Amino acid sequence: MKEIEPIAFFRSPFTSKFGVPRQSGLVEELRGRIVFEPEYRREEAVRGLEEFDYLWLIWGFSENEGRGVAKTPSLTVRPPRLGGNERIGVFASRSPFRPNGLRLSSVRIVQVGHGEIEVAGADLMDGTPIYDIKPYVAYADSHPQARGGFTDRRAWAKLRVEVPEEVAATLSVGELQTLKKILELDPRPHFHADATRVYGMPFAGRDVKFRVSDGILSVVQALPVKAESSSR
Secondary structure: OOOOOOOEEEEOOOOOOOOOOOOOOOOOOOEEEEEEOHHHOOHHHOOOHHHOOEEEEEEEOHHHOOOOOOOOOOOEEOOHHHOOOOOEEHHHOOOOOOOOOEEEEEEEEEEEOOOEEEEEOOOOOOOOEEEEEEEOOHHHHOOOOOOOOHHHHOOOOOOEEEOOHHHHOOOOHHHHHHHHHHHOOOOOOOOOOOOOOOEEEEEOOEEEEEEEEOOEEEEEEEEEOOOOOOOO
């Protein structure tokens, strides 16, 4: 069987996986770009795609490589939605720690450009390899009455996000709105409950610091950081 190679790489405001939404579509305001590799950077490869609203992305958990995941895959995982303590089967979850480290995400097309596609609502960090894209077709892909297992029983408890005026003033309106949507989903590991702990998260070239207490997430600072060099 032919070894699969990336057809594109993702460009995102997130330079680490901490803070990235746990599912696609949760933060519609979050923008990113699919940048094709040179051999696929041709108009005919995406001809007709402008007639669709959504895409399926097949991509790889590149941040999990080299951690022994593929050699000794666990058959059970602890989903954050279950509090991070209850185990279920890996194939009954969307955990990133999987035998083959692949994921499927649905994203909204914003614009189809030359050699790249701008999308919204992605759950990919910067530099993520993409192995294939397919158009989303509602007649076959949408099942609104389908059961959702444990996700039907456990709803996300969103946090109230407070951003000081001096921090908000350093962000654009769009950046501030997107950041709030991301933080209200609580990016912390769900077994963390230390109200004094300060967490750090890279977002849009800033180092965002925050703490959580009694359901309120308070942003401490959002300072610019030097952009890391990338080969992609």
